[in-house]
Amino acid sequence: MTSGLRAGPLPARRTAGGKLLAVLDAFTRERPALTLSEIARAVGVPLSTAHRLVGELCAWGGVERDEDGRYRVGLRVWELGALAPRGLGLREVALPFMEDLYEVTHENVQLAVRDGTEVVFVERIAGRSAVGVLTRVGGRFALPPTGVGLVLLAHAPAEVQERVLAEPLTAHTRHTITDPRRLRRVLAEVRRTGMAISDRQVTEDAVSVAAPVEVSGAVVAALSIVVRGSSPAAVRDFAPGVRAAARGIGRTLASPGAGWRAP
Amino acid sequence: MTSGLRAGPLPARRTAGGKLLAVLDAFTRERPALTLSEIARAVGVPLSTAHRLVGELCAWGGVERDEDGRYRVGLRVWELGALAPRGLGLREVALPFMEDLYEVTHENVQLAVRDGTEVVFVERIAGRSAVGVLTRVGGRFALPPTGVGLVLLAHAPAEVQERVLAEPLTAHTRHTITDPRRLRRVLAEVRRTGMAISDRQVTEDAVSVAAPVEVSGAVVAALSIVVRGSSPAAVRDFAPGVRAAARGIGRTLASPGAGWRAP
DNA sequence: TACGCCACTTCCGTGTGGTGGAAGACGTAT
DNA sequence: ATACGTCTTCCACCACACGGAAGTGGCGTA
Numbered sequence A, B: 001m002t003s004g005l006r007a008g009p010l011p012a013r014r015t016a017g018g019k020l021l022a023v024l025d026a027f028t029r030e031r032p033a034l035t036l037s038e039i040a041r042a043v044g045v046p047l048s049t050a051h052r053l054v055g056e057l058c059a060w061g062g063v064e065r066d067e068d069g070r071y072r073v074g075l076r077v078w079e080l081g082a083l084a085p086r087g088l089g090l091r092e093v094a095l096p097f098m099e100d101l102y103e104v105t106h107e108n109v110q111l112a113v114r115d116g117t118e119v120v121f122v123e124r125i126a127g128r129s130a131v132g133v134l135t136r137v138g139g140r141f142a143l144p145p146t147g148v149g150l151v152l153l154a155h156a157p158a159e160v161q162e163r164v165l166a167e168p169l170t171a172h173t174r175h176t177i178t179d180p181r182r183l184r185r186v187l188a189e190v191r192r193t194g195m196a197i198s199d200r201q202v203t204e205d206a207v208s209v210a211a212p213v214e215v216s217g218a219v220v221a222a223l224s225i226v227v228r229g230s231s232p233a234a235v236r237d238f239a240p241g242v243r244a245a246a247r248g249i250g251r252t253l254a255s256p257g258a259g260w261r262a263p
Numbered sequence C: 001t002a003c004g005c006c007a008c009t010t011c012c013g014t015g016t017g018g019t020g021g022a023a024g025a026c027g028t029a030t
Numbered sequence D: 001a002t003a004c005g006t007c008t009t010c011c012a013c014c015a016c017a018c019g020g021a022a023g024t025g026g027c028g029t030a
Helices: A014-026 A035-041 A047-060 A075-081 A085-105 A149-152 A158-168 A180-193 A239-254 B016-025 B038-045 B048-060 B075-081 B085-105 B147-154 B160-164 B180-193 B239-254
Strands: A061-064 A070-073 A108-115 A118-125 A139-140 A196-199 A208-216 A218-228 B063-065 B072-075 B108-115 B118-125 B140-141 B196-199 B206-215 B218-228
Touching: A014 A035, A014 A158, A014 B048, A035 A047, A035 A085, A035 B118, A047 A061, A047 A196, A047 B016, A070 B085, A075 A085, A075 B075, A075 B085, A075 B108, A085 A108, A085 A118, A085 A218, A085 A239, A085 B072, A108 B075, A118 A149, A118 B196, A149 A180, A149 A208, A149 A218, A208 A239, A208 B140, A218 A239, B016 B048, B038 B048, B048 B063, B072 B160, B075 B160, B085 B108, B085 B118, B085 B218, B085 B239, B118 B147, B147 B180, B147 B196, B147 B206, B147 B218, B160 B180, B160 B239, B206 B239, B218 B239
Parallel strands: none
Antiparallel strands: A061 A070, A108 A118, A108 A218, A118 A139, A196 A208, A208 A218, B063 B072, B108 B118, B108 B218, B118 B140, B196 B206, B206 B218
């Protein structure tokens, strides 16, 4: 294989197209509605340039204007996103299995994929009685502290693992693993057992158990259950169910020639 | 208000950014995976130009490469789409109401918004026993023949209604309304009764009843139930439930300062 | 092994269209 | 009235997007 076009780091050059995409990047979960001036500031271009960029996106449907004159992400982007195999495609296959799991446990059920050195949550079923979790559909989080993240990291390319292990591990609670050597041992354990347990690494009262979704040997996603608890024992009983559901999703993805391959 | 930046028709000029967006447009539900050559052909640019455009999108995360070397819509687009208020935002609010409706009826429940002169389906709950429908989440359809479309069209700006009425109405079945004057009368009826019934206008065996989702007087979406049947009587009993659920969604959208305004 | 074909990748000189300063319109607070 | 902030339009300059051409690698055929 040649060097090829792979997902790289951030767009370095300030090209015309890069700026257009930078405009979209300006929208976040915290700031989903922006004025033109805010966009110009975020992208780092003069107002007139931002005006032209936004005009282009607006004509295409990538951003929409509400009646306050502020801009929001447009329907066209959502529509395109529905074509992303790791987004809606994955969700559609996984949802029935997740619902079964929720029916049995009535706890939070989460589905996530890896993007670079982060988890992206693709779907979540949350009960009212279930423990509150920080994550949202479409949201990101660091890999090491989450159950799904441990699974995805354990089966990630060595290069990704080293990149994560090289940087300091931020502690969210006093149970968060911050020692790289300990994390290495945990990852080996995850590979050996085919599941991961995150014990109060994200919040003080939540424990999760996660399992890999495999398609022809490659781990493409991870499924987990999050419960209130203070030790791995809180989720042990759920492990077989999570693993079974994850395998079911993987099997369904592999079967119907829906073009599912590893990223 | 000045002329301002509003969503316009297709991007006319072949600008740098326009081509970048055109690359994304090349992906459809029918062709969700494309080779570089296919993209170049679809966009109408030389291979070398396509290569650069795709490289830029790839670095950003807008497209991803599977191991066959083909390109697919990337996770970043899906993630951004999750910020679209009329996409995931709407879905999150509406889903509980839709599930309630499904629980009671066990028929297809659909949520849609209008984009230009088409409906875009935002969410759908389908039972196994329910009648088969053509629509998918993220899919588009003409306004006049569908229940949700009638509702959205009836409450659309006059300019949009005239644009739809000016063009010939394509018949999907022998029940599809093709006479503009009759459509006008139906739309008036929809406004008067606060609901729409589509009687076998899309397929020969399906009838649907739809109701508007209103936020502070503006219709932002439409909710419907689709059942097997051969006359409006098949859905009459469901109408109150659909209207109630639609009102519930509208109320929830309006309440929590989640920034919901008319498009 | 040699050849042809196809899909992809890289390079670089040309000229097109992206750029951003400036000026004006509009609304709102002082 | 005056000042400020936001948005919109215009246009001359020159960076950088463009695409032809040449090179690479894989695969099937002879």
